[in-house]
Amino acid sequence: MAGRHRRGGTVRRTIDWDGGAVMIIDQCALPASFETLRLTTVDELIGAIRRLAVRGAPALGAAGALGTALSAFRHPGDAEAVRADARRLADARPTAVNLSWGVRRALTRLAEGPEAVLAEAKALMDEDERVNREASRRAAELLLDRCPSRPLRLLTHCNAGRLATVGWGTALGVVWHLHEAGRLEYVFADETRPLLQGARLTAWELAEAGVPYRLLPDSAAASAMARGLVDCVVVGADRIAANGDVANKIGTYGLALAAARHGLPFVVVAPMSTVDKELPDGGGIVIEERDAGEVTCVAGQRVAPPGATAYNPAFDVTPAELITAVVTEHGIFPPA
Numbered sequence: 001m002a003g004r005h006r007r008g009g010t011v012r013r014t015i016d017w018d019g020g021a022v023m024i025i026d027q028c029a030l031p032a033s034f035e036t037l038r039l040t041t042v043d044e045l046i047g048a049i050r051r052l053a054v055r056g057a058p059a060l061g062a063a064g065a066l067g068t069a070l071s072a073f074r075h076p077g078d079a080e081a082v083r084a085d086a087r088r089l090a091d092a093r094p095t096a097v098n099l100s101w102g103v104r105r106a107l108t109r110l111a112e113g114p115e116a117v118l119a120e121a122k123a124l125m126d127e128d129e130r131v132n133r134e135a136s137r138r139a140a141e142l143l144l145d146r147c148p149s150r151p152l153r154l155l156t157h158c159n160a161g162r163l164a165t166v167g168w169g170t171a172l173g174v175v176w177h178l179h180e181a182g183r184l185e186y187v188f189a190d191e192t193r194p195l196l197q198g199a200r201l202t203a204w205e206l207a208e209a210g211v212p213y214r215l216l217p218d219s220a221a222a223s224a225m226a227r228g229l230v231d232c233v234v235v236g237a238d239r240i241a242a243n244g245d246v247a248n249k250i251g252t253y254g255l256a257l258a259a260a261r262h263g264l265p266f267v268v269v270a271p272m273s274t275v276d277k278e279l280p281d282g283g284g285i286v287i288e289e290r291d292a293g294e295v296t297c298v299a300g301q302r303v304a305p306p307g308a309t310a311y312n313p314a315f316d317v318t319p320a321e322l323i324t325a326v327v328t329e330h331g332i333f334p335p336a
């Protein structure tokens, strides 16, 4: 049975192992309430993934690995039962490659027993903050090199902060680096319909960090660029194909088109674990389609007439030619 805890202050990691259970910050409760959930079964974790209580590609990688460990402790010696749980975990959301990557990585230690599976999951989590710090540092350096030599006005989409990772963040990791260097004027944060990860989560993270920001309707981003209010666009990623095409939150492709039209750097920041080298280009990326109710209702309040239908893809694909650079902990991807 999942346990819910209201906590003041901050919990260091977005997701972690908690003595035989998986602890997550409940991102559905933010920003109204800071709560953690203690998930004791694979089904509880799958439910949390599907309702985006835990979300973001790197955080999903950790969820996949920790969920596999949860199953390994529940089914000691029964590899088939663990593998069946692992398949259900990996299928919980199809687009972010990190979820299945985390599951596969944890399964490499299955034959050694549940403690070894957990050790692999913990190693994955320990790596996550390090690689995201490095990727975002490299991306910040690239922007300081390409952008005007004054504090920058950075536009971002959805939430690619510490809440989307085990710690630190990817696109918001760039914000932390620029802010610390005194080279950030403000962040324009897209609200990011329909689930409002920008308005709810990115705004919460920026406020917590004392970073100046303004929310904007997704539909205002292109005109903000046209009016000269934006110096660069920085986003995260959920799956990157071998040629550099990028799947990210719905609306990213439109931002890339507008940035290209206005000659602005459009930078994607992600760990190498988000790169799917098996995929030659973005044409093969499965795009998660979510429930129409997320569009016809806002925060649970119906806004469209009863019976309204909706088109609700959770992601889109931005072709590499519209991307100034995909930056990972190893540098620009794909390498020249």
Ligand SMILES: CSC[C@H]1O[C@H](OP(=O)(O)O)[C@H](O)[C@@H]1O
Residues within 6 Å of the ligand: 052, 055, 056, 057, 058, 157, 158, 159, 160, 161, 164, 165, 170, 171, 197, 235, 236, 237, 238, 248, 249, 250, 314
């Ligand atoms: C650092 S990955 C963040 C990435 O994940 C988000 O999707 P979701 O909120 O549906 O998990 C969005 O695409 C972000 O850019």
